[in-house]
Amino acid sequence: MSIRVIIADDHPVFLLGLRGVLASLPEDYQIVAEAHDVGGLFVQLATHPVEMLITDLNMPGDQQVDGVRMIGRVRQLYPDLTIVVITMLSDPRILELLARYRVKAILNKNSLSHELAASLRSSEPAGQPWLSDVFRSDPLLQIEKALTSKELEVIRLLGQGLSVNDIAARLYRTKQTISAQKLSAMRKLGLENDAALWRWLSQSGLG
Numbered sequence: 001m002s003i004r005v006i007i008a009d010d011h012p013v014f015l016l017g018l019r020g021v022l023a024s025l026p027e028d029y030q031i032v033a034e035a036h037d038v039g040g041l042f043v044q045l046a047t048h049p050v051e052m053l054i055t056d057l058n059m060p061g062d063q064q065v066d067g068v069r070m071i072g073r074v075r076q077l078y079p080d081l082t083i084v085v086i087t088m089l090s091d092p093r094i095l096e097l098l099a100r101y102r103v104k105a106i107l108n109k110n111s112l113s114h115e116l117a118a119s120l121r122s123s124e125p126a127g128q129p130w131l132s133d134v135f136r137s138d139p140l141l142q143i144e145k146a147l148t149s150k151e152l153e154v155i156r157l158l159g160q161g162l163s164v165n166d167i168a169a170r171l172y173r174t175k176q177t178i179s180a181q182k183l184s185a186m187r188k189l190g191l192e193n194d195a196a197l198w199r200w201l202s203q204s205g206l207g
């Protein structure tokens with residue numbers, strides 16, 4: 001018997017890869033719909049009865065969207081739905097809040113291809129989601145490992161509300177250098193645009 005699934009992410013290439021990962025599993029997962037933003041996700045959930053949702057935590061919406069609240073709303077509307085959350089955030093506070101909503105697993109985007117199968121087959125205790133290995137260690141250490149010291153410095157100052165020009169003046173670097181370090185950090189963190197960066201800063205506790 002096939003398991004009906006909705007997948008949600010604002011990156012079409014990632015959704016294509018997720019389709020490939022699900023198709024490679026021996027179990028029969030039938031993807032019945034895709035969503036690219038929060039509004040579209042709830043439309044698809046209301047339209048297509050499914051057993052599972054695999055969704056990015058950090059998706060755009062009409063207003064500033066809190067990913068944890070999005071998952072909470074999904075759980076409220078669909079109490080029996082199996083939910084797998086994909087995120088780059090490893091803040092223990094966020095992981096704890098997601099666990100309260102009885103999500104099946106919380107996966108890191110960079111390790112999804114080899115961890116999705118294990119998470120779907122897991123039988124963790126009630127209220128304990130399956131976690132990617134990267135989420136089992138200190139979140140700040142993981143961010144520090146992903147970014148150079150200068151990139152991390154720029155990201156922290158952006159989180160404090162400084163502009164690129166402000167940061168350039170404070171650190172005695174050119175505006176072009178700060179912009180390049182900001183873009184490099186965003187690329188490593190899987191953030192496509194400034195809106196995604198501000199959401200990430202807010203949800204990670206750096207904002």
